[in-house]
Amino acid sequence: xxxxxEAAAERLAMDRDLLGRTSTAERVAAxxxxxxxxxVFEPGARLSEETIGTALGVSRNTLREAxxxxxxxxxxxxxxxxxxxxxxxxxxxxxxxxxxxxxVECAAIRGAxxxxxxxxxxxxxxLAEAGRAAAQERWHDVGTGNMRFHQAVVxxxxxxxxxxMMRQVLAELRLTFLAMKNPRAFHEPxxxxxxxxxxxxxxxxxxxxxxxxxxxxxxxxxxxxxxHS
Amino acid sequence: xxxxxEAAAERLAMDRDLLGRTSTAERVAAxxxxxxxxxVFEPGARLSEETIGTALGVSRNTLREAxxxxxxxxxxxxxxxxxxxxxxxxxxxxxxxxxxxxxVECAAIRGAxxxxxxxxxxxxxxLAEAGRAAAQERWHDVGTGNMRFHQAVVxxxxxxxxxxMMRQVLAELRLTFLAMKNPRAFHEPxxxxxxxxxxxxxxxxxxxxxxxxxxxxxxxxxxxxxxHS
DNA sequence: AACATAAGGATCGTTCTACGATCTGACAAT
DNA sequence: ATTGTCAGATCGTAGAACGATCCTTATGTT
Numbered sequence: 001x002x003x004x005x006e007a008a009a010e011r012l013a014m015d016r017d018l019l020g021r022t023s024t025a026e027r028v029a030a031x032x033x034x035x036x037x038x039x040v041f042e043p044g045a046r047l048s049e050e051t052i053g054t055a056l057g058v059s060r061n062t063l064r065e066a067x068x069x070x071x072x073x074x075x076x077x078x079x080x081x082x083x084x085x086x087x088x089x090x091x092x093x094x095x096x097x098x099x100x101x102x103x104v105e106c107a108a109i110r111g112a113x114x115x116x117x118x119x120x121x122x123x124x125x126x127l128a129e130a131g132r133a134a135a136q137e138r139w140h141d142v143g144t145g146n147m148r149f150h151q152a153v154v155x156x157x158x159x160x161x162x163x164x165m166m167r168q169v170l171a172e173l174r175l176t177f178l179a180m181k182n183p184r185a186f187h188e189p190x191x192x193x194x195x196x197x198x199x200x201x202x203x204x205x206x207x208x209x210x211x212x213x214x215x216x217x218x219x220x221x222x223x224x225x226x227x228h229s
Numbered sequence: 230x231x232x233x234x235e236a237a238a239e240r241l242a243m244d245r246d247l248l249g250r251t252s253t254a255e256r257v258a259a260x261x262x263x264x265x266x267x268x269v270f271e272p273g274a275r276l277s278e279e280t281i282g283t284a285l286g287v288s289r290n291t292l293r294e295a296x297x298x299x300x301x302x303x304x305x306x307x308x309x310x311x312x313x314x315x316x317x318x319x320x321x322x323x324x325x326x327x328x329x330x331x332x333v334e335c336a337a338i339r340g341a342x343x344x345x346x347x348x349x350x351x352x353x354x355x356l357a358e359a360g361r362a363a364a365q366e367r368w369h370d371v372g373t374g375n376m377r378f379h380q381a382v383v384x385x386x387x388x389x390x391x392x393x394m395m396r397q398v399l400a401e402l403r404l405t406f407l408a409m410k411n412p413r414a415f416h417e418p419x420x421x422x423x424x425x426x427x428x429x430x431x432x433x434x435x436x437x438x439x440x441x442x443x444x445x446x447x448x449x450x451x452x453x454x455x456x457h458s
Numbered sequence: 459a460a461c462a463t464a465a466g467g468a469t470c471g472t473t474c475t476a477c478g479a480t481c482t483g484a485c486a487a488t
Numbered sequence: 489a490t491t492g493t494c495a496g497a498t499c500g501t502a503g504a505a506c507g508a509t510c511c512t513t514a515t516g517t518t
Contacts, residue, residue, distance in 0.1 A: 050469075254472095
């Protein structure tokens with residue numbers, strides 16, 4: 001009986017952080033994050049403590065904590081004595097973001113031979129999700145699916161910290177997507193290209209996958225830079 | 230006269246963010262960050278809002294903002310209704326940190342041919358600094374110099390965001406260094422190895438530099454993992 | 459007319475007080 | 489020995505207050 005009790009305790013320990021205990025500030029941040037990536041608050045817009053605080057029914061202190069969280073994710077910029085603003089990305093920001101993506105994603109593919117089964121499953125699932133969204137013409141969700149695919153690419157490296165970093169990079173990228181007026185034309189073509197990349201990864205051809213990914217990123221970057229000039 | 234006025238304005242624009250306009254919370258965070266990396270607050274220690282707030286003469290709200298900043302840097306961990314604690318790193322954390330370092334630093338070297346003159350200068354300067362510190366037996370500063378060298382390695386990639394990420398990784402690593410009881414034996418040998426790496430980079434031999442760097446990281450990781458078990 | 463200055467209002471930065479919620483540890487009951 | 493209960497400490501959040509800073513507008517100067 002002792003064994004099973006210990007085993008059960010061990011299983012519970014794994015669920016511990018799943019016990020979603022979140023503070024009000026974090027929940028407020030989650031709401032604002034969604035509104036920002038939806039484009040409800042446009043880049044450059046100021047988020048007044050007073051206005052938003054009363055609208056959400058939270059105190060200024062709590063709201064300020066939420067602002068801090070989002071500033072660290074680079075979704076907001078904080079100017080002393082002026083307030084927080086939705087980040088407005090420049091062409092240089094886009095270039096920098098893609099520098100990071102190229103370096104990290106390509107290295108992740110190169111370093112993962114053979115790829116872990118879980119990471120492969122995540123890649124396939126993200127691709128399938130993007131496909132479903134496209135079939136239903138939910139173009140925003142196609143973008144989400146594509147981003148999740150590249151999140152899974154980074155997951156090939158098997159590092160929590162890299163995953164976390166990529167989450168941030170992709171969240172910032174979301175801000176740039178808002179500038180594209182035709183979401184379908186922008187997102188749809190990349191589904192097929194991701195499928196090609198996955199095919200090469202599955203075939204064990206890391207070099208080929210890396211080349212394809214590099215082209216992919218170059219094209220996306222060029223499109224976004226053009227839209228941000 | 231117009232030209233020089235514009236030129237002057239442009240120069241000033243570069244100094245703008247140097248004009249240290251920082252809030253109290255950020256200054257408090259800077260102080261705590263230093264104390265933590267110094268080891269004054271040991272890993273696992275709880276930082277009471279009340280105690281530290283009165284000690285530093287700031288209000289709880291301000292202090293909480295500082296805590297948030299440091300939590301995002303992973304120097305502190307925040308537990309709901311329990312307070313903040315100095316992060317205690319596990320052997321898995323060390324492994325993860327070195328996974329990131331290996332991927333990012335090696336890719337930065339491989340991608341930077343030829344390296345930019347500024348990045349090379351930063352590498353040389355960091356190495357010289359570590360050498361000076363060693364000559365004066367300031368072992369803690371030797372560690373700082375070595376870390377700055379690897380910060381400069383990442384700077385080869387030319388990405389602000391990667392630089393920022395590396396800053397965080399190295400700050401976390403500082404926490405693990407505290408576990409090494411003999412700082413000289415730990416830090417000193419790496420000066421020479423960094424010098425070898427720089428030599429190969431200067432010679433344009435990115436592949437060789439990458440191999441050396443990989444060995445370097447493997448050895449450091451092994452030492453730290455052993456100390457964290 | 460162009461520029462410098464001053465006044466006013468809005469908003470932020472920070473502090474203080476307050477109270478409910480939650481954790482911890484100790485003691486009592488089973 | 490395990491469980492239940494309670495008190496103390498600390499955190500989470502709210503709200504009011506006031507000085508500091510920024511922006512805008514009005515006023516004055518050259």
